Amino acid sequence: MSGAARLAGKAAVITGGAAGIGAAIARRFVEEGAQVLIADIDDANGETLARGLGANACYRHCDVSQVGQLNSAFAECESRFGRLNVLINNAAMQSTHDFEQTTELEWERIVAINLKAVFFGTREAIAFMRRAGGGAIVNTSSTFALVGSPGYAAYHATKGGVDSVTRAAAVALIKDRIRVNSVCPGTTMTPGLVSSVRATAADYDAAMASYAALQPMRRFAEPAEIANAYVYLASDEASFVTGERLVVDGGYTVV
Known part of the structure; x- marks a missing residue:
């Protein structure tokens, strides 16, 4: 743990936390003093990660496209750690298909995981965060919310939606002392x-x-470089930051 634990006293749920950027977020949060519930469908990696992080981490199987499973994950976090202060809506799936190749079934699945889960995860977290006196929600967007490409049509659409939902939720939840921001990883x-x-x-x-x-x-980018942005937005250092997207892409979208 760092000398000044930036997330001490906070309990977080991280969806898609078993591997990749989500796992890096979980590690950084525990390093900074947070208690973490890792929510994912990758049980083997999720359980291994939670064990390695020690008593301040646990794992729960959670299909984020199912609203009831999201709510159950939040309830377990509150039961185990006494509160839910931070939600990281990170779970996502990609498709490399362009418009003509994207099937209706594929579209619906990507929307369910990448966008529906962010909207309803945020909605379900509100009551828990009110009981905690407020909180922070950080959504994983993408540089593909900012630029176009020949493929990834459905993925582009959902990540643009994530940024829009982030702004809407930020304004709506100010009264509840809940800040909502997004990170756009490169x-x-x-x-x-x-x-x-x-x-x-x-x-x-x-x-x-x-x-x-x-x-x-x-x-x-290395996953830990992206995770540092989530630490900042979840911490009290970002107490006056809401409705923003933090682009962490090594300059990709500015050249």
Whole structure:
């Protein structure tokens, strides 16, 4: 734990917390003094991560497309840790399909996980955060909320929606002392990125090199670099910050 624990006394639920950026957020939160419930459908990685983080972390299986499971995760956090102060709406799925290739079923699944879960996760957290005297919600958006690309049509749509829901919720929940912000990560070296490139590229190394060459810093972000943004927005250091999106992309969207 750091010398001045920035999240001491806070209890958080992190959806999609078993791997990648979500796991990095969980680690950083525990380092900064928070108690964390990791909510995911990846039971093996989630349980292993929670055990490794010690008494201040636990894991719960949670399909974020099911509103009742989100509510149950929040209730467990409150029961186990005494409160729910922070919600990280991080769970998401990608699709590399363009408009013509995207099926109705695929669209509905991506919307359910990437956007519906953010809206209803926020809605269900309100009562818990009121009992805690307020809180902070941080939604995972994407640079794809800001720029276009030939593929990822449904993913683009949902991440634009996440940013819009973030702004709406921020204004609506000021009265409840609940701040709502989003983080737009750039390309990050996660297991999801690796598996996606391996599945779609004929030459993995060449593809990764070409993607890195598109980055102004000529590299991808490390998950911990993205997680630091969530620490700030969840902490009292961001007490006057709401309705904002924090872009952490190594300059990708400004060149």
